[in-house]
Amino acid sequence: MAAPPDSDPSSSIFSDKHSRLPDDTVFYAVFPDSSLASSTTTAAAASLHSLHIQILQTLTPLTSDYIWQHQPFSLSPSASPKPSCLCSNHLPHLHGHLRVGDNLDDEWFTVFLLFHVSSSFPDLSIRVWDSDGEFLLIEAAFHLPRWLNPQTSSNRVFIRRGELHIVPRHRLRSPNLAEALSFIISFGDESAAAPAVQAAVKKRISEYPEKARRNMHSVRVRVPAAVARVLSQEPCMVTLAVEGFYDRDIDTMKYAAKMERFLSRGREEELVRVSVKMSRAMYAQLVQQTFQAPKCYPMPPDRSDSAYVEAELGMKIACGLEMMYQHRRKDGSEGKGSSWEAFRESLERSGYFGGLIKGSKEYQRLMQNAEEYSRSSASFSRASEMLSAPVRRIDEILALPYSVDDFKRVDVPPSDDDYWLYNGEDELNSELLERQKEMELYDLKHKKKQKSKEQDNVGPSSSSGAEAFNPGDIAKTMQAFVEKVSSYKGAEVPENRNLKEVDLDVDRFFKDLESMMKSHGGEEATSDADSNEGSSSDLEFDDSEDENDSAELLEDMEDGEDTFMHSYTDALNEELKSTTLEKSFVRANEQAPKKDEGTSNVMEDMEEDFTPVDVDVNLVKSLLDSFSSQQGLPGPASNLLGLMGLQLPQDKKKGGK
Template sequence: MAAGTSSYSSIFSLKNSRPPDDTVFYSIYPDSCLSSSSAEDLHSLHLQILNYVQPLTAPYIWQHQPFSLSITPAPVPHLSGHLCFGDNLEDEWFVVHILFEISKRFPNLSIRVWDSDGEFLLIECAFHLPKWLNPETSTNRVFLRSGRLHILPPSIFQETPNLEDALRLLASQDGKDSSTSAPDAVQLHLNKKIGEYPERAYGNVHKVRVLVPVSVAWLLRHEPCLISLSVEGFYDRDIDSMKYAARMERLLPRGKQEEMVEVVVRMSRTMYAQLVQQKFQAPACYPMPERSNVAKYLEAELGMKIACGFEMMYQMRKKQGAEGKGSTWEAFRDSLERSGYFKGLLPGSNKYKTLLEKAEGYYQNSSLYSRARNLKDVDLDVDQFMKDMESVMGLRGSDKNDSDIDLEEGSSSDLDFDDDYEEGSEHADDIDEDGENEFMHSYSDALNKELKATTLDKTFVHANEETSKKKDEGTSNVDDEMEELTPVDVDFNLVKNFLESYSSQEGLSGPASNLLGLMGLRLPDDVGKGK
């Protein structure tokens, strides 16, 4: 069992390979990076930060990948990382909270954080920012330091500062009264948002009881965060990966004879919605209970989706040649090589061995080692495992994270304007109902005229279409310019096209099924066929 479990756990321990869409990026610059500091100092800081944040991140389940840092040697030596948050914005703001806490614990650091949209912290505080600050003028001006947001003003740098000059200025500042500290209104607004964490992030973790094969239970017991890979594999499945789920060769080798166990799984609420909202037929080889026991069947159905997600992710990564390359120690050692830690020494030399032993000591005291040590020689004691499962099930009924999260009081879109807000600006409330109806009628007429000149008009169903046809048969000589325009039946066309889109998905994930799931609706498989 040990050889088998270690082989697929190595694949599951790989870093997430999703493209950087919906991704938050961050860079941590120690003041010492501006001097001739050694690579060893940066590695020491790296491990100190990882160990500091480990208690913060341990109770949390990330949507796609955990918070991580790596050493970047150029252009200025620093620590950097990125995290794909996907559909779960809680991940992004939890990262911001972690970075603020790091800046408080290590005051001699300057931190940058941004996402696919740019400086999203400025977007959050948009109504309180000075007028000169915009996306074009914010380059190398926005940092976190000592638990506060810092904005480098034009009174110090009229032109866009380069990164090293900006870092030197920040390193020379002292305390919250520094000339670079953002206005108090900005700090208060940002602190109100971040102050909800980490409790809000922990409240986003959902517990659910499922029935899964013993191999899947083993994975989730030793590495609970791997649930994110399972949900990703299931939610992003395609025709090729579904072939692996149909056979379940790795995680269900004995088919319906495989031992099934009941476990409590922790996942984000977004993951839970992604699993529940999609209808998925269990593979023929998968053991499912009778539908008469509804509660047990639902537990087994959710567990089946998790198991299939693991199988698809495992097989796809194995196919890509990833097996055996997931060692966190190897990744850590490679980062040391790239950053020049070994100073060009030959492997096997006495000095090289000394540095290697020191690095191993750092690694074994880090959270990386504590997370990975149960994976590279594992012997699964089935009897002890079942006892552990029973102890976990003793927590039945103690779930207090299932309560809904209270909605936050306002956001950046609330009417929280500064003194420069102009009262004469236009609001949606200024448009009365008559004016809105008149606009919509005019818009509809213009749209119909455009459609009449194209074949696109034939793809829409119009109101009173049958009456219109009869009229056309009796007045075929009426000039087209004088023809009565019948409006498009928007509601009917929306529903018709929506159902056709759902039917074309053939049970796979897609826009229509995702939208229906968010609305809490489930349609039969044959909907829209032949209609």
Template structure:
């Protein structure tokens, strides 16, 4: 899950048709990579299947201690063998490699998904020869969690077949070894033999560990125990199968008009419609389930006995009523499915073996067929001991009928002690927790942006000219005037003007041609009788090329022309000075008598013969620096004419931090 714009949506789903709110995972053991994928030898395939079965049992037994008392939102954590039931949502290439796979729908309870991630990381620690992939509808959501710390090249197009969990760490197959997207087999082989090279950076590991580091304690904290008043049949079901509370909550939360008709009768769970059938029990569920029940208003059916007073006991009775109605709606709705309750999970499992070619065309009843069948049943019985919850969740109607077939005693529930409900203040104080999480994300984003700016500044420091390598306090403003003078003195050609310093940029500025045009304007007009001829001469002067320059110099050498040009210039200067005396322009320039400068510092003393009443000479260099600094400051750190021109000359001014 910047964040920079677009970073939280960076790793898209692997398949746009994936079910929503579902996490998928695949576990690839190293021994499956050493097998001949194209082998048609039944013994080879049977050996791999046997190894996967053993691995499956070991993993289930290892994780049972974490999942035994956990109530899942919709379905429990389970694993299947690809050799028996190929993954329908996995890439086609993964089904060519024998592996274990599974999926889990977490719905509104996001904690289920992260608990699965914890279980997968824990599995990779206990079985270091496993490479594990995990993804959901958003794609590589682990990368979203660590988005601020990933290499720049990681994106949805380049991350395919590169992200694995192995040895308790996240691994990323480097792009320098596989410039294009690697196939799954090559990526798995590389990770298994180059763990140190593929192990993600410590910052990536910390980001993910921060998200799952509180498990398994957080999984226990996510459970909420509450005291409720329910029909005795509901209490009986929850006593034997506490996991079925999730299906009851799901039935209540996802109810529709058709299913609500079943709740209006309560034929199965409240057949006598009597308050004598009601008992108080303690029920454990996830916090998400508790919130779903509490936050929905639901009027009790007429047949359901509710207490008359609205004291503290009414809340437990109302919550129990919602649970009982959820059981009724779930049971009756699933019972409509003719397949539910008629076929056991062993039948489904046996059919999957036949479809996968487990029996290899053997004749039913033969010795080899019986031996394989016994091995399959033995594996089923061993695995079902630890996957019993999955079997119950897939066939709840049959299991509920089995429970109802046993004798039920009201005294059994009325005589037991019931503890108080857990504190549910977390349900109403979630805003503070949300704000804290958002603030933590903001700080992480600020830290990321700060680091990026620091890196950019360090890179700029390496690329700029020598003037920027010194400290700001030692920065010499004289560099500006010196560089400008060097720029003016440089020769130009049709390729552009040369610039000082080792810069590669060119300025398309022809100084010779520019000065010729200026001279043509400044040249005093000739005495001619025909105005058209004068215009023609002016046009000719402007279009002079190098071949005509010698003729122009010969003409300018004439004494009369020199006298006329000097007289015009003197007259023009006098008129201009007289005109400027009556304006505020005098205040816009820094003059030599205001800020004395030494001649060697670049002071330009013009018009030395000017008397006191005339304008004081302007310090050209100082005004140049002042104007450039003012223009640079007005840019406020953004690109602009001043920074662009100075950059061409190899200069970079320090940022204007103080006005």
């Protein structure tokens, strides 16, 4: 989790400098407003420790009975000069990460807790993200502004005072973390996300913490007395048991075949009945996997008995606990925990005591505060410490005396109904229908907006009926379409166009122009261009010289191109004399040529009349002819005009008879 020592404080955690984030882990960071103010290391650390205790006390009632999938929610301080968090290496803050695995409820319960913290402490700004990036924005994807995407969302999304905040782009183009925090502190009204975005995110967490309680599943199982002893003392140890069973491999299954730690008497071991609480995801992972009991495990003989079902589920828990215990013990991956001595050493390394002499009055005061902080946080972090050092804790529990009789006198409640495991299809379909409805509403809104934009750009012709059709609208619509900017998304008029100044290389421009003239004009044009090259490169584009420059340029071009253009035009006219191509065009101030006119008369007029072609009239004529030839069927003309919002009336003369 530590940031590289040479990383830029303002860089994003998603930059290439950092390694890829785990796929099933959510990260979060809590920044107090005081972290932006310059203060001593001792004062910053003391302030963070005080804030840490207050947050933990606020969250304890909500998390005390919750069984997390892999690891519990936790927070730890990160302050200079040796920060321990990836998201910031210069701002004092609290941070944590949580592996959620297959249980997404853990992730959204974490989001609920962070919103709860932000509501309880108004002077905090909170970030939360995972390997997908800003997953809160993904939840509200249908309501986000167009400019906000994964490339522009860095250091923009925060939770503050129970609301989602997004730093606007028009105020901060590319903010670093400190700039973004300063902005939402000073201009919270501007950074608050739109109501639709707020509603989409809060809807996802609206059922918590009740949903977190519903996510718990209690089940009655039969296990060896050693397993029952461990789970009764540390109920959260079932997390490691399910993880060890679900993630087993060939090597760890060898430990389950022997069951040395939790089945000392082998098949003669008596099973006891206990109630185990776990998440629904854990229960599904146990039930849905087929696993053959080890030969040394005492399973009931009657498979149809309810006791066999309880024993089978308990066998999976016991084997998972055995595999986890032996693997950690022999692999040396046992955590050190965070005892008082380890905590005190970390304070000394972080500069908490500020070089004070041991035994001094100020040193003793800081030491007393640290001891109080350690005692206060121990109750909340106990589960995290125990899960990081399970081997030692299991040995401590099993070292105390216990017997099978201790569990025979206890009333065990019945298992919870697991209907949800087999009727989840209805819930899934309901969720899919809700998402589908959300997509349809978004598409409908987008289409209405696009249609309104097209009407504004094209004019009244797009909304007029077929009876009020005006052929002149075709030319206007086509002209508006051609003038639009084309991108990979199609032709569109960009919003808030950022017109940058054109950087024109004058020398390169005239060299390219000279090369083109050489290819057209031959040696005479080449010599003329060479003689003018020096003066051309020194031209300045002032308004007072535009007319003179244009005249000189035209004169140079005419000298080199007259001979070529005359010969080219003569050759082209000679080729066209034997065709009727000219007859298909309508010239300006003329009516369309009649069908009974002779070809010879037209060619004679073409040689004498150089009236320009009326582009708009020819466009309309060609589209109408193409539409008429479709005879009411789909075709290119109707498709093109339909995309531009035009509906042509049917040709009643040809189709009606």
